[in-house]
Amino acid sequence: MIIELKNVNKNFKDTKAVIDMSFSVKKGEVVGFVGANGAGKSTTITMLLGMIKPTSGSIVLFDNTIKPATASSSHHMIGYAAGDMSLPQRLSGKQYLDFVSSQYKKDVSKRRKQLEEIFLPELDKKIHELSRGNKQKLALIAAFLTSPNLVILDEPTSGLDPIMQEKFLQLIKSEQNRGVTIFMSSHYLNEIAEVCTRIILMRKGRIIRDSPASKLLENSGKKVRIVTGYARQTAPKNAEAVAIKVGDDKSRIIEFNWKRDAIELQVWLASVKQLRDIEVTEYDVEMAFHEMYDDEKEIAK
Template sequence: MESVIEVERLVKRYGSVEALRDVSFSVLSGEVFGYLGPNGAGKTTTIRIIMGLSRPTSGSARVFGVELYKPGGSGVRSRVGYVPGVFEFYGGVSGGRILDYWCQLAGGCSRGVVRELLEAFPLPLESAVGTYSRGMKQMLALVMAFSHEPDLVVMDEPTTGLDPLARGRVLDFVRSKAREGVTVFFSSHVLSEVQRVADRVGLLRSGVLVALEDVSSLLRKSGKVV
């Protein structure tokens, strides 16, 4: 199968601090890849490099064969949706205007797709985003990430701030999109979330990839079920 993301011997240092150490993995077309690790393990650092928002100290991270932190990645970016772990919106602007503006930047969104997303994640689009709860802002970010029908969606702990019911809707939605052929890179520090959506898992600890295997193999090593 085609590799959508290829990470090879990735190293990232901040001064004397080594955030990533010789990390290598690939994400295959159409799979949900779970990137699992505790807070501070280096998950967001990896994602920022994949998305071209940070440059590695050494090694490489390619998306559809392109390193997005180098010039020439504009054609690939339109094929990628992104839910960052930390985001802000202009509080005085309505959710609908933000979504419309995003669709213009992304080169257009299908009305049918946007309607489907808003049925899954209802939002008061006429209201200013400044009145939204943390969970509602997270929902808006999810709608934006999928609205332009990307081939790959990169999600940095996308269920943070959501109540249990909303979290379940997000996980079910991710699986449904994978069945449609969308590749998803899903980071989390919660094993049960990754178990529910992922085909394969990369386990990161203190900047080192300590395991790379399918979910069933990882669960067999996780301990006794009671």
């Protein structure tokens, strides 16, 4: 295993930031780490990097137990970038990448050129003069510079424009093809769904779901909304998350999720009396994530 956490807890005074977290990540996996602000994502990542130690439990990277005192022994195999990463403000972009390159024994000049051609950073300006997006380009180049075995990313595309976001996703796919393990958090759910092979969903410090990314839209179905003038109309038998409301004109509004056969839905729609309006929406990634999150929230009650 590249990453292995067992029963990890992290407390900050009276706040439980991470609660009984256990998971492992194999070589070549691209894992999306997802959750609302305050879910425990960044705390987990800082523990993975050895910046802070867990209150209890164990964290192992490359068969080495990670502790702040010994974490640096694994850092040569890890690339890291965060959306709010602090870079040396008085260096130029070129000087910063020169410095990062000098920290490694192997020649990274070819790799650096490739990454600079992908991200097109502004190298001559001082970092404090750069836009947030251009600072992020430098952070990403530094993260991938040594062709690391593991790349840990915390909101990696924060500040990037759509073109650069797409170039970043293509880089992730390329790295996966050569067997790199990637662990990334992001608020951009579409990019998580596009490149990740697995998704870990966090809520209030706990893992509430851990599943292959391919399951995200599988059987997620459609959202259906109809308006009818028939006051006794009911939803179809196998509908889920049914909500029935009365409109201002005394019409009956029925909303539900449909995950069964489309023909069965069509037959039911044909039977609806006094049908005035219908809206059928295919699930997208955002809807699937929100439903998954809401489902687990109900279970936790």
